Amino acid sequence: MPSPPANGLSAGGLAGETRTVWAVEVRDCTTRELPQVLGLWDAADAEPTVTDDLAGLEALLSFASGSLLVALHDDVVIGTLICGWDGWRAAFYRLAVAPMFRRQGIATALVREGERRLHQWGARRIAVIAVESAPAAVPFWIAAGYVPQTDRSRLVKNLTGRAVADDPDIRAAGRDARPDRGRADRGGWRAE
Ligand SMILES: CC(C)(COP(=O)(O)OP(=O)(O)OC[C@H]1O[C@@H](n2cnc3c(N)ncnc32)[C@H](O)[C@@H]1OP(=O)(O)O)[C@@H](O)C(=O)NCCC(=O)NCCS
Secondary structure (H helix, E strand, C coil): CCCCCCCEEEEEECCCCCEEEECEEEEECCHHHHHHHHHHHHHCCCCCCCCCCCCHHHHHHHCCCCCCEEEHHHHHHHHEEEEEEEHHHHHHEEEEEEEHCCCCHHHHHHHHHHHHHHHHHHHCCEEEECCCCCHHHHHHHHHHHCCCCCCCCCCCCCCCCHHHHHHHHHHHHHCCCCCCCHHHHHCCCCCC
């Protein structure tokens, strides 16, 4: 974990409070940085999911290269945000900031950049799933302007076995087949 920056500023907050302002860059994640992303999710106690591995992240970047944002300090990944866009709805996933960098506006900077690019891609509505057991999650999203939707339930299913994308027969046949065939074979499920 990096030490406080030589170029860090100390900014005044409420009476008697000081906050360190870190020199932070927000940009697209490169494949080289993917192991750091997984390390950060561990360190940030981000709730683990089935897609938290190198293969999952590489698939994400090859599907939509600008969808994983990272915040960096001294070339170290200290924050992440996945921006999902399927042409209809947008969603944010895996917002996480390294513990020692919290409450400095880094998650806010990631979300604002994510909103900017989702809007540019055509999105008009963004959904977020906030982990109820993570103490900062709901307060953060409310502070960022997101409104809890209490009259909906989230339903999920983890898929096991061979993926359609890895099946050479389906891949070969699929190029000229119905465009939604793969989706139907996966029980209507689309990647988060
Ligand atoms: C949630 C998380 C990403 C916030 O990152 P951050 O960089 O500290 O957030 P910011 O500094 O941009 O916070 C912006 C505002 O959100 C709210 N907020 C952030 N953390 C909070 C907390 N622990 N308690 C209450 N409000 C909080 C505050 O209003 C804060 O503004 P303030 O610092 O001026 O009071 C970070 O705590 C984290 O990584 N947590 C673990 C993983 C997680 O829960 N991810 C979200 C899953 S949906």
